[in-house]
Amino acid sequence: MTIRIISDLHLDEKNPALCRAFFIYLDNLPKDTQSLYILGDFFEAWVGDDDDLPFHDDIRQRLKQLTDSGITLFFQHGNRDFLVGELFAKQTGCTLLPEAYVLYTGTQKIAILHGDSLCIDDVEYQQFRAQMRNPDVQKMLLSQTLDERRALAQSLRDNSKEANSNKAENIMDINQAELEKVMRQLDVQILIHGHTHRPQKHQFNIDDKACERIVLGDWGKTGWEIVLDDNQISLNEFKL
Numbered sequence: 565m566t567i568r569i570i571s572d573l574h575l576d577e578k579n580p581a582l583c584r585a586f587f588i589y590l591d592n593l594p595k596d597t598q599s600l601y602i603l604g605d606f607f608e609a610w611v612g613d614d615d616d617l618p619f620h621d622d623i624r625q626r627l628k629q630l631t632d633s634g635i636t637l638f639f640q641h642g643n644r645d646f647l648v649g650e651l652f653a654k655q656t657g658c659t660l661l662p663e664a665y666v667l668y669t670g671t672q673k674i675a676i677l678h679g680d681s682l683c684i685d686d687v688e689y690q691q692f693r694a695q696m697r698n699p700d701v702q703k704m705l706l707s708q709t710l711d712e713r714r715a716l717a718q719s720l721r722d723n724s725k726e727a728n729s730n731k732a733e734n735i736m737d738i739n740q741a742e743l744e745k746v747m748r749q750l751d752v753q754i755l756i757h758g759h760t761h762r763p764q765k766h767q768f769n770i771d772d773k774a775c776e777r778i779v780l781g782d783w784g785k786t787g788w789e790i791v792l793d794d795n796q797i798s799l800n801e802f803k804l
């Protein structure tokens with residue numbers, strides 16, 4: 565049985581081809597797939613579970629079909645879809661995971677997270693992140709009408725800096741000391757994340773123990789996944 569992990573699809577109604585490619589990916593999941601983990605920024609923007617865009621309905625339905633077929637679906641929030649909530653989870657059959665989560669494969673203990681929390685050198689972003697993760701702020705946002713929330717999301721994206729924020733060169737990379745602190749806290753030697761759009765396997769030592777950080781890529785012309793299979797961890801790129 566295998567576990568598959570994906571991140572940073574940035575699904576957007578302006579790019580229906582990418583969404584179709586994701587559905588084809590789901591259609592072709594190998595039969596031994598036990599569970600699928602999405603590590604955030606699955607949506608380019610999510611203004612609340614009450615969102616009624618047909619584009620989002622299609623995605624909810626396709627995810628429900630996936631979980632009905634017996635594949636367990638886990639969802640972590642990214643900085644774009646931090647408002648995904650329990651209603652979405654109920655409608656799709658997925659389980660929402662905390663910001664940092666440790667999964668066990670039988671032989672391995674692996675931490676997964678979106679990754680933006682590790683980018684502590686970007687002080688301005690971390691302040692924005694703290695605000696957006698504040699339950700009171702989220703409650704205030706969700707109390708606005710859908711139109712108001714959509715306008716707010718649009719204005720954030722129109723902001724010139726924000727408009728380019730899906731590009732790796734505009735995302736500050738993780739801080740190695742923060743990474744090591746988190747890995748010590750979680751007591752793991754392997755950590756997987758997305759967010760930075762810099763797919764790569766990194767090897768290093770913590771307290772003389774061999775450790776690994778594996779970074780998923782974002783989806784565009786190609787897709788990325790990590791496959792956990794017994795003792796093996798592979799980072800795969802594929803054409804969409």
Ligand SMILES: [Mn+2]
Binds near residue numbers: 605642643644678
């Ligand atoms: Mn992100």
